[in-house]
Amino acid sequence: MCQPLASYWLGHTHHVKLAGLRCETLSVPREITSLQLWEEIVKVHPRLALIRDQVVFAVRQEYVLLGDQLLVLQPGDEVAIIPPISGG
Amino acid sequence: MCQPLASYWLGHTHHVKLAGLRCETLSVPREITSLQLWEEIVKVHPRLALIRDQVVFAVRQEYVLLGDQLLVLQPGDEVAIIPPISGG
Amino acid sequence: QFFYCDMEESEDVPKDFIKLKSEKLSVDEVSELVVSPYCGAVSLFIGTTRNNFEGKKVIHLEYEAYTSMAETEIKKICRDVRQKWPSVKHIAVHHRLGVVPITEASVIIAVSSPHRAESLEAVMYCINTLKASVPIWKKEIYEDEYSWKENKECFWANSEK
Amino acid sequence: QFFYCDMEESEDVPKDFIKLKSEKLSVDEVSELVVSPYCGAVSLFIGTTRNNFEGKKVIHLEYEAYTSMAETEIKKICRDVRQKWPSVKHIAVHHRLGVVPITEASVIIAVSSPHRAESLEAVMYCINTLKASVPIWKKEIYEDEYSWKENKECFWANSEK
Numbered sequence: 001m002c003q004p005l006a007s008y009w010l011g012h013t014h015h016v017k018l019a020g021l022r023c024e025t026l027s028v029p030r031e032i033t034s035l036q037l038w039e040e041i042v043k044v045h046p047r048l049a050l051i052r053d054q055v056v057f058a059v060r061q062e063y064v065l066l067g068d069q070l071l072v073l074q075p076g077d078e079v080a081i082i083p084p085i086s087g088g
Numbered sequence: 089m090c091q092p093l094a095s096y097w098l099g100h101t102h103h104v105k106l107a108g109l110r111c112e113t114l115s116v117p118r119e120i121t122s123l124q125l126w127e128e129i130v131k132v133h134p135r136l137a138l139i140r141d142q143v144v145f146a147v148r149q150e151y152v153l154l155g156d157q158l159l160v161l162q163p164g165d166e167v168a169i170i171p172p173i174s175g176g
Numbered sequence: 177q178f179f180y181c182d183m184e185e186s187e188d189v190p191k192d193f194i195k196l197k198s199e200k201l202s203v204d205e206v207s208e209l210v211v212s213p214y215c216g217a218v219s220l221f222i223g224t225t226r227n228n229f230e231g232k233k234v235i236h237l238e239y240e241a242y243t244s245m246a247e248t249e250i251k252k253i254c255r256d257v258r259q260k261w262p263s264v265k266h267i268a269v270h271h272r273l274g275v276v277p278i279t280e281a282s283v284i285i286a287v288s289s290p291h292r293a294e295s296l297e298a299v300m301y302c303i304n305t306l307k308a309s310v311p312i313w314k315k316e317i318y319e320d321e322y323s324w325k326e327n328k329e330c331f332w333a334n335s336e337k
Numbered sequence: 338q339f340f341y342c343d344m345e346e347s348e349d350v351p352k353d354f355i356k357l358k359s360e361k362l363s364v365d366e367v368s369e370l371v372v373s374p375y376c377g378a379v380s381l382f383i384g385t386t387r388n389n390f391e392g393k394k395v396i397h398l399e400y401e402a403y404t405s406m407a408e409t410e411i412k413k414i415c416r417d418v419r420q421k422w423p424s425v426k427h428i429a430v431h432h433r434l435g436v437v438p439i440t441e442a443s444v445i446i447a448v449s450s451p452h453r454a455e456s457l458e459a460v461m462y463c464i465n466t467l468k469a470s471v472p473i474w475k476k477e478i479y480e481d482e483y484s485w486k487e488n489k490e491c492f493w494a495n496s497e498k
Contacts, residue, residue: 056332058311061245065332080242080311084326084333087239087246087271087312088223088283088303144493146472149406153493168403168472172487172494175400175407175432175473176384176444176464203381204365213388213440219460220364220381221453227374279374292382292464299380300457 031072034064037079048081056082119160122152125167136169144170188212192254193268196241196312201270201281210266210288217292219299223283225276235317237276242311246271249310253302257287260301261294269302271312282314304329349373353415354429357402357473362431362442371427371449378453380460384444386437396478398437403472407432410471414463418448421462422455430463432473443475465490 028040034057042049057064058080059071073079116128122145130137145152146168147159161167193209203222210218225237254267265288276282285302289295308329316323326333354370364383371379386398415428426449437443446463450456469490477484487494 054333058242058245061248063309063332080245082242082311083313083324084330085307085309085311086314086325086327086330087241087310088307088314088327142494146403146406149409151470151493168406170403170472171474171485172491173468173470173472174475174486174488174491175402175471176468176475176488202365203368204363207364207381207383211385211440216385216387218381218383218385220368220379220383221457222368222379222381223453224372224377224379224449226377226451279372288385290387292384296382296457296461296464303453303457 028073030074031070033067034059034069034071035066037071038066041081051083054083058082116161118162119158121155122147122157122159123154125159126154129169139171142171146170188214188265190258190264191266192251193266193270194247194250194254195270196243196246196273197270198272198274201272201284203281203284206268206270206284206286209268210286212265212288215265215288215290215295217290217295218286218288219292219295220284220286221299221303222281223303224281225278227278229316229318229323232316232318234278235319236278237282238315238317239271239273239276239282240313240315241271241273243273246310246312250306253305253309256305257298257301261289261298263291263294264289264298267298267302269306271306271310273312349375349426351419351425352427353412354427354431355408355411355415356431357404357407357434358431359433359435362433362445364442364445367429367431367445367447370429371447373426373449376426376449376451376456378451378456379447379449380453380456381445381447382460382464383442384464385442386439388439390477390479390484393477393479395439396480397439398443399476399478400432400434400437400443401474401476402432402434404434407471407473411467414466414470417466418459418462422450422459424452424455425450425459428459428463430467432467432471434473 026041026044028037037057038052052066056066060077063082064071114129114132116125125145126140140154144154148165151170152159203220207218207220225234227234250269257264257267268286271283272281283303283306285299287295287298287302289298307327308331314325316325364381368379368381386395388395411430418425418428429447432444433442444467446460448456448459448463450459468488469492475486477486
C-alpha cells in the first residue's frame with residue numbers, strides 16, 4: 001500500500017543544492033526501513049548517492065540513521081535529509 | 089632593633105570591629121615570625137586573641153599563615169589581618 | 177498568612193527561553209531573561225564569529241536552520257539539563273540565523289542556578305549538545321569562496337574523521 | 338607587504354581588564370571588553386544577589402575589599418589562567434563594592450578564546466579561585482540583623498568547618 005509522503009529537503013549542502021531540491025512529495029510504502037526509503041529517494045535523484053555516508057534522516061523531526069530501522073509513515077509525514085550540522 | 093611598621097587593620101568583622109581598629113602603626117623587631125608578630129599585636133589588642141584561628145596575615149599584600157615563617161620587615165611595610173573572605 | 181501565599185506565587189517558576197532570529201543578539205537581554213532573586217549564579221556562553229579559518233580570511237558567516245526541529249532539539253536539551261541539574265532555574269538559548277558579521281554573536285546561552293557549579297556545568301552541556309544535535313548549519317564566506325562547516329561533535333559524522 | 342604589517346599590528350594582544358567599583362555592573366560592557374575577531378568563544382560568569390539565606394530574607398548585600406591587594410590577587414589569577422590555557426585571549430573581572438541590591442551582579446567574569454573549552458574552563462577557574470583568594474568580604478543584610486559571610490573556598494578557614 002502506498003502513502004503520499006512529504007519530504008522536506010534541506011538544500012543547503014553543495015551536493016543537495018546540485019540536485020536542485022528544497023522540498024517535494026514522494027509516495028512510498030507505509031512501512032519501510034530508513035535505508036529502503038533512502039534508496040527510493042536516490043532512484044529519483046541519483047546524485048544524492050554521493051552523500052550517502054554523510055547524512056541522516058529526520059522523520060517527524062526525530063533523527064533516524066540510514067539502516068534497518070522500520071519506519072511506519074503516515075500521510076503528510078515530514079522526512080528531512082540532514083547533512084552534518086554546524087550550529088553554535 | 090625595632091622598626092616602625094604600618095599595620096593595616098581590616099575592621100569589617102565583628103571581632104575586629106569590637107577592637108575598634110582600622111589602621112595603626114606598631115614597632116616590632118625587623119626579623120620576626122608571623123606568629124610572634126601576631127602575639128605582639130595581641131599584647132596591644134587582647135580581644136583579637138578571640139579570632140586567632142580565623143585569620144591570616146597579608147604582609148606586603150602576600151598571604152602569610154600565622155606560624156614559624158620568618159618575616160623580614162622594612163619600615164612602612166603594610167601588614168593586614170585577613171578574616172575569612174567572601175567575595176564573588 | 178498572606179505573606180506565605182504571596183511568597184508562593186512569586187516563586188519564579190523555571191522557564192526556558194528559546195529563540196532563533198535573524199536580528200543581532202543581545203547579551204544583556206539574554207542574561208536578564210534568566211536572572212532570578214532565588215539564584216546567585218548566571219553562567220553564559222557566547223559563540224562569536226572568527227575572522228579566520230585555517231589561514232583563510234573569513235568575511236562573515238551565514239547560518240541556516242531546520243527551524244521547527246532546531247527548536248524541538250533545543251527544548252530537549254533544556255529538559256535534559258533539568259534532569260541532570262534539578263536546581264537550575266531559567267535557561268535561555270538564542271541562536272542567530274542569516275548573516276552574522278565578524279565578532280558578533282551567533283549563539284548566546286544563559287543558565288541561572290542558586291549556586292554556580294550547576295549553571296556553569298549546564299551551560300557547558302548546552303553548547304556541547306547544541307553543537308552535536310541541533311539542525312543548524314554554518315557557511316563561512318571567504319574573500320572568493322565559501323564553505324559549509326561540520327561540527328566535530330555532530331554525532332553521525334564523527335566516524336569519518 | 339603592507340598588508341602583513343597591518344595584520345601584525347592588529348593582532349589583538351591579550352589583555353586583562355580588572356575593576357572594583359561601586360556602580361552597577363554591565364554584562365554588555367564586560368562581554369564587549371573581551372570579544373576578539375580571533376576568538377569564537379566568550380564565556381561569562383555573573384554572581385548575583387540572592388533574596389534568601391538559610392530561610393532568612395536578605396534585603397541587600399554589602400561588599401568591602403582590601404582593594405589594592407584584591408587587584409593584585411585578581412592579576413595573579415589572570416596570570417595563572419594564561420599559563421593553564423595559553424590560547425585564552427582577553428580576561429575581564431569586574432567586582433562591585435558597597436551595596437548590591439537583590440538580583441544585581443556582584444561580580445562578572447568574562448574570558449575569550451578561539452575555541453570554547455578554554456574559555457569555559459578558565460571562567461570556572463577564575464570564579465573558584467576568586468572565592469578562595471581575593472580579599473573581598475560580603476555582609477548580608479537581613480530585615481533586622483546582618484551577617485558577614487565566609488566562602489567555603491577560603492583556603493585558611495576550611496579546616497574549621
